[in-house]
């Protein structure tokens with residue numbers, strides 16, 4: 001038998017990464033590339049392909065109660081807590097080929113590179129495709145990682161999509177077991193470290209000419225659903241002064257949110273990116289508008305303050321216009337710091353390959369923010385073209401992916417050696 005020293009140093013294969021990214025991107029709505037929204041037929045089909053790839057790597061494949069697809073390689077000391085890496089295979093509508101996909105494929109690449117080199121980790125190693133990281137038809141993001149952490153509430157499991165199905169039914173469709181979600185899917189201590197690679201989704205790395213970013217903390221996110229309830233009327237015969245126009249009221253609220261957000265520290269952002277008008281006809285005064293306000297900040301206090309103010313402000317606008325508004329917080333994740341040991345492992349791995357790296361916070365939400373609630377977690381970012389993301393133009397080159405993948409693999413090897 002070969003000793004550890006006689007084996008080759010595990011090295012990622014850039015072409016294999018590229019081929020798998022390309023293959024995963026074929027699971028898209030052809031009329032709206034790149035769309036693989038969570039819980040869709042295409043999402044299910046893509047996961048079928050991913051499960052096959054995991055099997056080919058010699059992994060044991062399973063879907064946990066939260067609907068997370070997991071491939072597991074045994075460790076030499078299989079009783080040790082697991083090292084884990086992954087991200088999400090779902091996309092926003094008309095999104096990109098790399099947000100989420102890169103992290104899943106690179107985790108799979110780590111398993112492939114270890115296999116090529118004949119290198120067995122001491123710890124078990126898991127590749128995880130978290131269920132539904134993007135906000136989806138049920139309105140909740142990071143469904144699988146919240147389930148792992150035990151954050152999913154009964155109220156959230158009963159969120160309904162427009163097709164009448166509940167989130168619990170969606171999770172079951174994807175192979176999960178919602179009946180078991182009253183308690184965390186994972187227990188503290190079971191995962192030694194979780195490492196997620198992601199495109200940066202901003203321009204910091206590209207502008208600086210850096211190869212990778214080591215994430216220090218992930219922003220907190222609060223999403224509030226508003227229902228503005230006016231009165232539908234004939235748009236030709238109802239005088240302007242007699243209307244209860246839900247669209248005009250919603251517009252006033254949204255402009256107010258923007259004005260107030262501009263007065264907050266630049267670290268806070270507020271967005272209304274989803275809005276539905278009822279009945280949505282050009283000759284009907286809008287009777288109802290449903291929209292979601294999303295607030296992001298690295299300060300928990302700022303998030304809470306702005307959320308309370310926004311709910312109060314919407315009520316004020318509604319009463320001025322003699323209509324009603326109902327609002328409720330549908331999703332919340334607190335700002336969270338990444339684990340220092342995992343950060344150091346990423347820095348050391350990048351330095352050992354002479355990659356240019358920097359530490360930086362994440363303004364995007366990620367599954368790692370939820371995994372960090374029960375396991376030491378860290379993230380490594382790679383640059384993406386012009387910082388664009390959540391759009392079809394999203395792009396990271398083969399070299400950028402390979403450097404990120406090698407950094408991730410290096411950090412896994414460092415953490416594996418540290419097995420006290």
Ligand code: GLV
Pocket residue numbers: 134363364365366
């Ligand atoms: C993740 O896609 C996010 O919304 O930040």
Ligand code: MN
Pocket residue numbers: 092099134390
């Ligand atoms: Mn995203």
Ligand code: MN
Pocket residue numbers: 088099100133198365366
């Ligand atoms: Mn993502």
